[in-house]
Amino acid sequence: MALGRTLGILVPALIVVGAAGAYALTWRSSFDPVPRPDPASFDADLVARGTQLAAVGNCIACHTVPGGDAFAGGLAVPTPFGTVYSTNITPDEKTGIGTWSLAAFRRSLHDGLDRDGHHLYPAFPYDQFTLLSDNDVEALYAYLMTRRAVENQPPPNELPFPLNIRATVAGWKLLFFDSGRFAPDPGKSDQWNRGAYLAEGLGHCGGCHTPRNALGAREKDEAWNGGMAEGWTAYPINENSPAPIPWSADALAFYLRNGWHQDHGVSRGPMAEVTGNLGRLSDEGVEAIAVYTASRMGAPEVPDAGPALAASVIEAPGEGQTSDTQTQPEDTDEAQGQASGTQAQSEDAGFARGAEIYAAACASCHEGDRPQPYGGLDFHLSTAVNASNPQNIVIVTFWGLPPADGMASAVMPGFEGVLSDLDTINLLTYLRREFTDKPDWEGVGELVTATRTGEHPVSVRPADMIERAPRNLGAKEEP
Amino acid sequence: MTTRLTVNGAVVDAESDPDTPLLYVLRDELGLHGAKYGCGLGQCGACTVMVDGTAVLSCLMPLLTVEGRKVLTVEGLGTADAPGPMQAAFIAEQAAQCGYCIPGMMMRAQATLTANPGASEQEIREALEFNLCRCGTHIRILRAILRAQGEMQQAAASRPVGEDVL
Incomplete structure (x- = not known):
């Protein structure tokens, strides 16, 4: 239905824009195929730098089917417009990019065109990769051209007419795409600029964390204001971050490197892949991304106030003792008009039921002594429970955090079979009221049902999704 | 206070506290020793039973969430x-x-x-x-x-x- 509505706008818009721009824009020259470069011809230092850059770009996440060969493509990427299958970017000459010259590769990243001159769908985030410096493009090229060539032809995309005609992308580009390299802000530090370059360009944080318009383009004036990724909510990572304890640059650097932080919990969903890859990056790169991101969130330029702040947040609303369900959470600071209503609801049967479920099924871990990332997070600190949209807490409640193979990892069992839809709603309502000072979520019931039935599809993978692939040699290669 | 549920086709009124894990109810109250206590943390699967057709970890499932539902254990196979x-x-x-x-x-x-x-x-x-x-x-x-x-x-x-x- 949403697709139909979107197409209603999309089709006329794209036909008009496409027709206007078609003559000028759709035709692009082809780069001649080149013989596959000899892997030994690339400088080892350049390849090593490309390894780190590929980790920043998280290339492997989209260009690899879990359990399959690294970079061989074929992963189904669901979009509101249809399914796009990622391409094979191994140096295989038949099905990969083995015959691509450096110039052809550079053009794909900077301008979204394949070697033949066809427009690439913006599921490939060239609208952000366009910021990449030529030097970094060369390093990425060296890295990919020294991977193992895998012959694998991904399935054709499943897109409706007219989107299945690549020329329509020319119209999209005319509206939403600006080709251009990164321009540093001379008023900011080198580290800040380094972070901006990595986060806005190759890191393409905005690919998930920025909302998109009806045509699938990022809303430029809502940069990093929260979006979606594989059915998960990508939280706002600007000044609207819902984290109960504001992120500091130090906390972000630790989180991006390790995939968890004492005051924020563990990364999961598609973000687990991101932190899994960034953990392999040099400290310099992670810290720069953290400094830049923290500044976007409005973090104060002071040392990490972590532990003291954490204690104050934990002690803030209600003492969290679940046995005294008759006691009101301290809701009185909420919008005055709502206060009495909230108070009344807090006594209702659903809230009490949620409290019982929490005490019996959640508290033993979430109020236990084990520190992060192995213990359950105190829900006062939970971004998921504080967020304006309960999607992520619904996913984790149902399917937990699957364990990683062969390594210690955060783990949480799923409660899909334990909790009925109604009990899930009761539990989430309890968590929201007991552990935050935010108003009730709206539409939790629909979300719970749609998520459980798969009407709202989500991906649930272990934190080490990439590394678990048995034949995925590229993913484990060290810089 | 009792909790009514169906276990392997038979209606049961369990007397355990509502926050008791289903595993303990099965083993200690109902004498069904098929499901095992492994880790008690929902990480090993030894306690797996079926509830309404779905596999669940009975060590994590409080009795209060099983009310009115159908439990199938290995004894029921x-x-x-x-x-x-x-x-x-x-x-x-x-x-x-x-x-x-x-x-x-x-x-x-x-x-x-x-x-x-x-x-x-x-x-x-x-x-x-x-x-x-x-x-x-x-x-x-x-x-x-x-x-x-x-x-x-x-x-x-x-x-x-x-x-x-x-």
């Missing part, structure tokens, strides 16, 4: 004298060494094949991935499940239309 297809297949393949994980394995497999009778070997492997076996009899366990799947499919093919076994 058959008896020592007349083992059901899943049990018979595990016996035939001698899939157990110490056997501690086996009831959980059988229930996870039963739930998987109930939801998807034609599950591929890969789908079975993925479904069973959660359940740990420290003896390392995975190959035999997998063989047993595939054998059970074959026998269940044959039985389904020869069964009169409309007859519901589970």
Whole structure:
């Protein structure tokens, strides 16, 4: 239905824009195929730098089917417009990019065109990769051209007419795409600029964390204001971050490197892949991304106030003792008009039921002594429970955090079979009221049902999704 | 206060506290010792039973969430004298060494094949991935499940239309 509505706008818009721009824009020259470069011809230092850059770009996440060969493509990427299958970017000459010259590769990243001159769908985030410096493009090229060539032809995309005609992308580009390299802000530090370059360009944080318009383009004036990724909510990572304890640059650097932080919990969903890859990056790169991101969130330029702040947040609303369900959470600071209503609801049967479920099924871990990332997070600190949209807490409640193979990892069992839809709603309502000072979520019931039935599809993978692939040699290669 | 539920087809009024894990109710109150206590943290799968057709970890499931629901344990799959297809297949393949994980394995497999009778070997492997076996009899366990799947499919093919076994 949403697709139909979107197409209603999309089709006329794209036909008009496409027709206007078609003559000028759709035709692009082809780069001649080149013989596959000899892997030994690339400088080892350049390849090593490309390894780190590929980790920043998280290339492997989209260009690899879990359990399959690294970079061989074929992963189904669901979009509101249809399914796009990622391409094979191994140096295989038949099905990969083995015959691509450096110039052809550079053009794909900077301008979204394949070697033949066809427009690439913006599921490939060239609208952000366009910021990449030529030097970094060369390093990425060296890295990919020294991977193992895998012959694998991904399935054709499943897109409706007219989107299945690549020329329509020319119209999209005319509206939403600006080709251009990164321009540093001379008023900011080198580290800040380094972070901006990595986060806005190759890191393409905005690919998930920025909302998109009806045509699938990022809303430029809502940069990093929260979006979606594989059915998960990508939280706002600007000044609207819902984290109960504001992120500091130090906390972000630790989180991006390790995939968890004492005051924020563990990364999961598609973000687990991101932190899994960034953990392999040099400290310099992670810290720069953290400094830049923290500044976007409005973090104060002071040392990490972590532990003291954490204690104050934990002690803030209600003492969290679940046995005294008759006691009101301290809701009185909420919008005055709502206060009495909230108070009344807090006594209702659903809230009490949620409290019982929490005490019996959640508290033993979430109020236990084990520190992060192995213990359950105190829900006062939970971004998921504080967020304006309960999607992520619904996913984790149902399917937990699957364990990683062969390594210690955060783990949480799923409660899909334990909790009925109604009990899930009761539990989430309890968590929201007991552990935050935010108003009730709206539409939790629909979300719970749609998520459980798969009407709202989500991906649930272990934190080490990439590394678990048995034949995925590229993913484990060290810089 | 009692909690009414159905266990292996029989209506039961459990007297345990509502926050008692289903595993303890099964073992301590109802004397059903098939489901095992492994880790108690929902990480090993030894306590797996089926509730309303879905595999759940009974060590994590408070009794209060089972009210009015249908629980199936390994005892409900058959008896020592007349083992059901899943049990018979595990016996035939001698899939157990110490056997501690086996009831959980059988229930996870039963739930998987109930939801998807034609599950591929890969789908079975993925479904069973959660359940740990420290003896390392995975190959035999997998063989047993595939054998059970074959026998269940044959039985389904020869069964009169409309007859519901589970």
